Amino acid sequence: MTVNENLIINARPTKDFFIDMLVKDIKLTRAIIDLVDNCIDGAIRIRPDRNYKGLVVRVEATPKRFRVADNCGGISVELARAYAFRFGRPADMDLTPHSIGHVGVGMKRGLFKLGSRFRVESTTETSHFVVEVDVNDWKMSEDWEFQFKELEEDLTVPPEKCGSIISVVSLHESVAEDFGLENFLNGLRYEIRQAHQQTIDKGLIITLNGIPLESHPMELLYSDELRPAFFEKEFTQKGGSVNVKVYAGIAQSTPAEAGWYIYCNGRMIMGADQTLTTGWGKGDGKTIPKYHNQFARFRGFTYFDSDDAGLLPWNTTKTGVDADSPIFRVVSLKMVTLMRPVINFLNKLDAEKDIKTDVRPLEKAVTTARTASVAYVPTSSTFMAPTPKPKPKLPKTGRITYNKPVDQIDKVKKVLKVTTYKEVGEKTFDYFYERECEE
Amino acid sequence: MPKSYESVNYALRPAKNIERKMFCEAFRRLAEFCRVDSYRYIGFGSTFFSDFSLFHKSLKITNNVSIEREVEDSERFEFNLPYSCIDLKFGESNEILPALPWDVRTIIWLDYDIPLNQNILTDVEFVCSNASSGSVLIVTVDARPGDFDGRLNTLKQNVGERKVPEGLSDAKLGDWDTANVYRRIITNEIDATINDRNGVRRPGTKFVYKQLFNFHYADTARMLTVGGLFYDEGQVDLVAKCGFEHLDFVKTGDKAYKIEVPSLTLKEIRHIDKQLPCSDLSQLDAPSIPLHDLERYARIYRYFPTFVDAEIG
Numbered sequence: 001m002t003v004n005e006n007l008i009i010n011a012r013p014t015k016d017f018f019i020d021m022l023v024k025d026i027k028l029t030r031a032i033i034d035l036v037d038n039c040i041d042g043a044i045r046i047r048p049d050r051n052y053k054g055l056v057v058r059v060e061a062t063p064k065r066f067r068v069a070d071n072c073g074g075i076s077v078e079l080a081r082a083y084a085f086r087f088g089r090p091a092d093m094d095l096t097p098h099s100i101g102h103v104g105v106g107m108k109r110g111l112f113k114l115g116s117r118f119r120v121e122s123t124t125e126t127s128h129f130v131v132e133v134d135v136n137d138w139k140m141s142e143d144w145e146f147q148f149k150e151l152e153e154d155l156t157v158p159p160e161k162c163g164s165i166i167s168v169v170s171l172h173e174s175v176a177e178d179f180g181l182e183n184f185l186n187g188l189r190y191e192i193r194q195a196h197q198q199t200i201d202k203g204l205i206i207t208l209n210g211i212p213l214e215s216h217p218m219e220l221l222y223s224d225e226l227r228p229a230f231f232e233k234e235f236t237q238k239g240g241s242v243n244v245k246v247y248a249g250i251a252q253s254t255p256a257e258a259g260w261y262i263y264c265n266g267r268m269i270m271g272a273d274q275t276l277t278t279g280w281g282k283g284d285g286k287t288i289p290k291y292h293n294q295f296a297r298f299r300g301f302t303y304f305d306s307d308d309a310g311l312l313p314w315n316t317t318k319t320g321v322d323a324d325s326p327i328f329r330v331v332s333l334k335m336v337t338l339m340r341p342v343i344n345f346l347n348k349l350d351a352e353k354d355i356k357t358d359v360r361p362l363e364k365a366v367t368t369a370r371t372a373s374v375a376y377v378p379t380s381s382t383f384m385a386p387t388p389k390p391k392p393k394l395p396k397t398g399r400i401t402y403n404k405p406v407d408q409i410d411k412v413k414k415v416l417k418v419t420t421y422k423e424v425g426e427k428t429f430d431y432f433y434e435r436e437c438e439e
Numbered sequence: 440m441p442k443s444y445e446s447v448n449y450a451l452r453p454a455k456n457i458e459r460k461m462f463c464e465a466f467r468r469l470a471e472f473c474r475v476d477s478y479r480y481i482g483f484g485s486t487f488f489s490d491f492s493l494f495h496k497s498l499k500i501t502n503n504v505s506i507e508r509e510v511e512d513s514e515r516f517e518f519n520l521p522y523s524c525i526d527l528k529f530g531e532s533n534e535i536l537p538a539l540p541w542d543v544r545t546i547i548w549l550d551y552d553i554p555l556n557q558n559i560l561t562d563v564e565f566v567c568s569n570a571s572s573g574s575v576l577i578v579t580v581d582a583r584p585g586d587f588d589g590r591l592n593t594l595k596q597n598v599g600e601r602k603v604p605e606g607l608s609d610a611k612l613g614d615w616d617t618a619n620v621y622r623r624i625i626t627n628e629i630d631a632t633i634n635d636r637n638g639v640r641r642p643g644t645k646f647v648y649k650q651l652f653n654f655h656y657a658d659t660a661r662m663l664t665v666g667g668l669f670y671d672e673g674q675v676d677l678v679a680k681c682g683f684e685h686l687d688f689v690k691t692g693d694k695a696y697k698i699e700v701p702s703l704t705l706k707e708i709r710h711i712d713k714q715l716p717c718s719d720l721s722q723l724d725a726p727s728i729p730l731h732d733l734e735r736y737a738r739i740y741r742y743f744p745t746f747v748d749a750e751i752g
Contacts, residue, residue, distance in 0.1 A: 235639045284599045286533070286557040287564060326638020333568035333635055340537040340565075344530075382538050 015139050023113040026317045028178060029191045031113040032059065034106035034318070035068050035166060036192060036206065037267065040199055042072030042164070044265075052204035059192070059208045061185065063176040064169070066114050071163040074124040077153060084120075085131070085146050106318075107166075115171040122164035128152045189213060195318075198266040201373075217373035218261065220249040220299060225386045226369050229338040230379030235327055240308040244331050247374055248338040248383060250297040250346070250366065259291065260300040260335065262321055264312040270320055277323050279336040288336055288343060294350040297366070298342055301374050302335060341383040348388045361386050400425065453744050454656035454698045458664060459490055460742040461688050462577070463497045465651060466546060468681040472573035472674070473544060476500055481539070481547040483507070483532075486519045490548060495522055502543065504528055506535045532562050541569035548577040548666075555580045555621045556597040560628045567632035567648075570669050577652060577666030578625055582618035584661075590617070598624055618655055618663035619693065625665055626650065633669075645672045651683050653690040656698035663695075687738070698739065701732035705745060708736075715740055 023031070039057040047055070060067040075084050084107060111118045116135040122128070130150040138146070171179070178184040185208065192206060193213045200206060200215040207213065220228045228249025235242045251257075260278035262270040274280050274291035278300070281290035289295075304312045304327065313321045313328035321328050349362045365386045372378070409424055416427045469475050476499040482490050484505035494500045503525040507516050510529040517527060528535045532549065547570075549562050559580065566576050584590055590612040595603050602624050612620060629648050637645045650667040670678055683689045688696045703711070707728060714723050720733050736743070 236641070237639055238641075283561045283564070284557050287561040329635040330637075330639050333564075333632065337537045337565060337568055341534070344534045344538075381540060 015144075018108065019112045019135060019139060022109050026109060026113065027319075028113060028175060029184075029188045030317055030319055031110040032061070032066075032068075032188060033192055033195050035110045036196065037318070038075075038107050038166075039068065039070035039072050039164070040196065040204070040267075042070060042074065043199070043204055046073035046159070046162075050202050052199065052202050055203070056205045056207070058210075059206065061179045061188065061209065063171070063180045065167060066171060066175075066179070067165065067167040069163065069165040071160060073159075074127075074162045074164050075120075075122040076124045077127045077129055077151065080120075080122070080129060080131070080148075111166070111168060113172075114175055115168040117170040118166065118168045120164065120166050123157055123162050125157050125159060125162055126153065126155055128155060128157070185209065194271050195268045196266075197268060198263065217375075218299070218301060219371040219373055220247065220251055220377045221297075221366065221369040221371055222249070222377050222379075223365065223369040225384065226250075226365050227380035227384040228377055229341065229381065229383040231334050231338060231381070235330070237311055237327065240306055240311055242304055242306040242311050242327055244305075244327070245301075245303040246331065246334055246338055247299075247301040247377070247379065248335070248342050249299060249377070250342060251299045251371070253296040255293050255296040258296045258298050260302065263301070263303045264314045264318070265305055265309060266303075267318060269314045269318050277321060277332075279332060279339055282336060288339060295343060295346050297346060297349075298339070300335060300339055300342075302331060304331075338383065341385075345383065345385045352388055362388055400429070452658040453700045454658045454662075456489075456744040457698050457700065457739050457742040458654055458656065459493055461686075462548075462652075463493055464742075465683060465686060465689065466494070466498055466575070468683060468686075469546075469573065469575070469668075471677045471680045472670075477544065478502070479504065479543045479545045481506065481536075481545060483548075483550050484516075484525065484527075486515060488519060488521050488525065490550070491525055492521045494546075495524065500546075504535075504539065506530070506532050508532075531558075533558055533565075536562055536565045537569075542571060544571055544573045546575045546577075548579070550577075550579045551581070552579075553581055554583070554585070554593075554597060555624060557599055557602075560598060560602065560625070563625060563628045564632050567629050567669070568636065572646070572669060572671040572674060574669050575651075575666065576629070576669070577664060579662060579664040580621055582615070582621055582655075582661045582663040584613050584617045587613075594620070602627065615655055615661065615695070618661060618695070621663050622653060622665045622693065622695075643672055646670075647672055647675075649678065650691050651689050653693070653695045654688070654698055655695040656700075658700075667691075699735045700739070700743075701735045703728070703732065703736060708740075708743070708745065711736060712740060 026034070036057055036059065043052050043055050044050070055070070055072050057068065057070040057072065060069075111133075112135065118133055118135070120131045128150065129148050129152070131146055132149045133146055189208050189211075192208065193200065193216070196204070196206060196213075197215065197218065200213060201217055205212055222228065228247050231244075231246045233244050235244060257272050259272040259274040259280075260270065261268060261272065262278070270278070276282065279288045282288045306312055311327070313323075313325040313331075315322050323329075323332075345362070349366065352360050352362050362385070409421065412424050412428065413419065416424065418424060418427060466475060466478075469478065478498075478500055479502040480491065480494050480500045481504045484491050484507065488505065491503055491505060495503065501524040503522075505516075505525050506528050507513075508529070508531055509516075513527075513529055520527065547566055549559065549566075551559060553559075559578065563576070563578060566574075570576065585593055587609055590609045591603075591607055594607070594612065594617075604620065604623055604627075607620065633646050633648050640646065646669060648667055648669055650665065652664055652666045654662075654664040656662055656664075668678065668683075684691075688698075690696045707725070711723065711725055711728075711733070715737060717723060717737070720737055721730060723733060725733055
């Protein structure tokens, strides 16, 4: 059948779209973290037991060049041919179980975001390749292909020599400027550490400009009477299952760190979230109040984990959740349920401050609690906390006012040895009550 | 705020009394899911615990939780506990519900005496988020229309503008229409929450809400009671076996069942009872009692309360 040419509409993508437009969706720091994600996917491939001891990812960011090098197994020639350089993940592609790259856009977008010349070199146990691209040249050509500059197969390489090196030169001007700023590098260090907290905890070393990133494991408070809530469930979905773990509890009072932390396959995609996405302000603030600093102790952690990264509720920039995804919708109901008792407790803890008493059981419970990292903290199915001291039941009081001649009041004052009208009223009332009303 | 148990003796409200007994009859049919005495009952027992007493005596439910907000009067509530198997929880239902375990099949009756508001919808959401298959949720609210000018505004303030259906006006909230709109808003909340739960469930295992109750009655104020059963699609045969539709007070749609209590003397009641059941009410021997009162009575006589003045103890 012939197709009438007049009926055809051109919907083919342009290279400009990928080089100049797609990169606008992502912050520079996030683009770099995407490149680190690729290394970590390598680590997940070669260490299914998730013990990453001995593996290193070295990130170098200077105004002259950007480089990320790892010893995490490398990218195979097949992977490079079929996937690593393609825009979008082919549907028939074999998955790396628990991987964090899933959309097939991170590495390319990252490279375009950084500069106009890049080089990818990779060595696996059986192969070695180099790809070099001048983005401006590539943009001019009609083809969508990249070419291997070097390609060797059927090699035997010892595991410790396997890995990849990605480098970018001719950095974009604004990128080069950022890489010269200490503040930018500090921010980048913080974000990489947050995103890959769990991986660093499991022994992987990440360095930025030679300095290793320290691990600060997330912690929760606990004691015999104080336990974070914990929920775990395996959700079976089309094509696979997703393991979900949710923790809700309290920690140090730090407004900037309070909120929900959401992880997909170990990679943090949302940190200290205090928005409606994680339930804050739900039901016009009735289900859960909007975030306020009296909740600065609140910490919630949700871990989604799956062999198939495509089943996880993250957006393409891995900077947030896909709030409409079925799995997130059902889990967010659970998050709200687990969170509510913690919010109640923090409200009561706050109210306790206003009571004039030395006995503050809630404050005591919090200040004497111990900390443990989330993975090891003792938990309960719902948040467990001590109850506040019941308010003392005060007898109902009424107010009496009346006028009397001042000279008479002054006489009474003298007799009672008091100075105020209020005392005159109270003492004379007590005098009468004691004699005429008490049995 | 006045406490309703201080002004109303719950046991003496006839329509409420009838409603409770109807629930009891419906709950008995849950036996297809599991033994009814293994259910947990959650309610607002107040100082009378009428619902708890009835369900314990009739259904042998021993896992009971009564939520009570008036913590200052705790001694009075504890004093009035009719049986040892009721766990009193002091606090707002918004606080207590999320802190309870939810892996038990539950009958929960959120028996409010206030107009529908966001707090109530929050309770509905918590229950729907967590209830297991075979559980029953019932909500009662005060459904008086309120002052003519400002009904719609009050509704918007109470439940939040986004939950108010389109096309309403003050005039469209008169009479029992407020109750009808409340039912719609509560049902919307249930449907939305169930929908969130269902995204990850495979076809054939989706969670379903089937409305069973839609009562209108007015002992004094107009009241709405709406509720139903949650079940897993795969258990649809069990639901059919329960045969709820054989109970004429079961209403699965927007048409309500009105509980109307005719005013009859004890002597009249005894006289009519002797002739019931009866297929042709016009043939009843009932001196000067209007036919519509006879019809009302014949519908509910099995649940009809008889109050006598008695000094017990």
